[in-house]
Amino acid sequence: METTDFEKQLFDLQKKVGKIEKGTKDQLSMVVFSGDLDKILAALIIATGAAAFDMKVNLFFTFWATAALRDPKKSVSGKNFMSKMFGMMLPKGSNKLKLSKMNMAGMGTFMMKGIMKKHKVASLDEMFATAAELGIVINICEMSMSLMGFKKEEMIDYPNMNICGVATFLADASESKVQLFI
Amino acid sequence: METTDFEKQLFDLQKKVGKIEKGTKDQLSMVVFSGDLDKILAALIIATGAAAFDMKVNLFFTFWATAALRDPKKSVSGKNFMSKMFGMMLPKGSNKLKLSKMNMAGMGTFMMKGIMKKHKVASLDEMFATAAELGIVINICEMSMSLMGFKKEEMIDYPNMNICGVATFLADASESKVQLFI
Amino acid sequence: METTDFEKQLFDLQKKVGKIEKGTKDQLSMVVFSGDLDKILAALIIATGAAAFDMKVNLFFTFWATAALRDPKKSVSGKNFMSKMFGMMLPKGSNKLKLSKMNMAGMGTFMMKGIMKKHKVASLDEMFATAAELGIVINICEMSMSLMGFKKEEMIDYPNMNICGVATFLADASESKVQLFI
Numbered sequence A, B, C: 001m002e003t004t005d006f007e008k009q010l011f012d013l014q015k016k017v018g019k020i021e022k023g024t025k026d027q028l029s030m031v032v033f034s035g036d037l038d039k040i041l042a043a044l045i046i047a048t049g050a051a052a053f054d055m056k057v058n059l060f061f062t063f064w065a066t067a068a069l070r071d072p073k074k075s076v077s078g079k080n081f082m083s084k085m086f087g088m089m090l091p092k093g094s095n096k097l098k099l100s101k102m103n104m105a106g107m108g109t110f111m112m113k114g115i116m117k118k119h120k121v122a123s124l125d126e127m128f129a130t131a132a133e134l135g136i137v138i139n140i141c142e143m144s145m146s147l148m149g150f151k152k153e154e155m156i157d158y159p160n161m162n163i164c165g166v167a168t169f170l171a172d173a174s175e176s177k178v179q180l181f182i
Helices: A003-023 A037-052 A063-069 A081-089 A104-118 A124-133 A142-148 A166-174 B003-023 B037-052 B063-069 B081-089 B104-118 B124-133 B142-148 B166-175 C003-023 C037-052 C063-069 C081-089 C104-118 C124-133 C142-148 C166-175
Strands: A025-032 A056-061 A137-141 A161-164 A176-181 B025-032 B056-061 B137-141 B161-164 B176-181 C025-032 C056-061 C137-141 C161-164 C176-181
Touching: A003 A025, A003 B003, A003 C003, A025 A037, A025 A166, A037 A056, A037 A104, A037 A124, A037 C063, A037 C166, A056 A063, A056 A166, A063 A137, A063 A142, A063 B037, A081 A142, A081 B104, A104 C081, A104 C142, A137 A142, A137 A166, A142 A161, A142 B104, A161 A166, A166 A176, A166 B037, A166 B176, A176 B176, A176 C166, A176 C176, B003 B025, B003 B166, B003 C003, B025 B037, B025 B166, B037 B056, B037 B104, B037 B124, B056 B063, B056 B166, B063 B137, B063 B142, B063 C037, B081 B142, B081 C104, B137 B142, B137 B166, B142 B161, B142 C104, B161 B166, B166 B176, B166 C037, B166 C176, B176 C176, C003 C025, C003 C166, C025 C037, C025 C166, C037 C056, C037 C104, C037 C124, C056 C063, C056 C166, C063 C137, C063 C142, C081 C142, C137 C142, C137 C166, C142 C161, C161 C166, C166 C176
Parallel strands: A025 A056, A025 A176, A056 A137, A137 A161, B025 B056, B025 B176, B056 B137, B137 B161, C025 C056, C025 C176, C056 C137, C137 C161
Antiparallel strands: none
């Protein structure tokens, strides 16, 4: 093989490897779909764990999970009838979430929170604070926001929060080593 | 280092990179397990979004999700008792699916469909049509079909639809950049 | 280009490829979160399928899924009130699990088990035995164990079973080609 041949082959390989590298970043992309307390807890435990290991973490909150991001202290005026109805029926913020199983009219959820406290497991609010500190990005699904009539002004204060479409999740996921749907 | 040495090392590396490339295709493989309207909507929004970005998309419909693929206009005779019972109890096609939360005896599902229409979000049927146009492959789990007594003749008309086993999903997933279980 | 230049570039590329290779092992990492019969069945069908194709498989059992790993023949004394309550309320072992849909006071679950038997689909217990033979690793979430008051002594006999934290899942997932959350 001649030198120029080497050169070309090496160059081609470098390009290929560069492309693969871009697609396997030390990054975790998660769709958070469920609005259940236990599933959002699981999502945040995995997310903050990954961020603590220096992975870049992107969460894409969609459907029921968006309700968990509402700030109970904020309210927005000028909503139409449907938006008001959804607003009333869906849990307002992380403290109103219920377990997917064994909720038992709230008792199971209450018990679980008590046990978590006793075992010094962080509450959901504390986890969101940690997530913010660790630089975890929270993207909220634009379509879900508009279907449920939620506005950005009623969401919790969070430094890296964006409203965006599924394309953003797909772009993130394509570059991530790990992807999950919760 | 000598030229032949270079040659060998370059060749080895090319082989390795080729293998890695095969395992990180611009491809999305998804298990669609849930039969809830909201989850199948999410699956199809992600799938059609990915296909629009030129990703190859393979959906593996299994368990409850298979019922969503039944065509309400088709019926199959010669089923045994158990198959008939499953057939009756499971929703027949995408228009019979319910939300996983807030179904409220159908009212929540009805409301959600109304809001989707108002916001010009495509219905599930329209999404399946788009998926077909975009070349998305729908694989249906053979085992689920036989457990629930469904036959291929009662499924919707869809150009890239196959009945196959979990091995097909695993082969697809192993080559895909992104994998999800919904 | 000079030979030493080649050498350096080839060396750099080999290092990069080595790193990428480590992150795309023929390995499947799954979070098993749900405690529903149908979802745990799906997890084990995918897991044993992957292991049969020579993939290394790591399952991370967390939250409700941990209850499915309890051995109904074993019992542990010295539990506190909360642990006893959780112990009583959660299904004890794989035979007590219910379908996520159509449980219908147990009838749907009973029917499904009957049909599975008829179609020679392995029961959950048989699948765990197969998983053990295939060398599938079962990691149980430490936090879930302590929240629900479960102890290792009451879990099923399984050769590759460890109690560990989410960090173990993340380390496994980062090296795996395929990751799922069920």
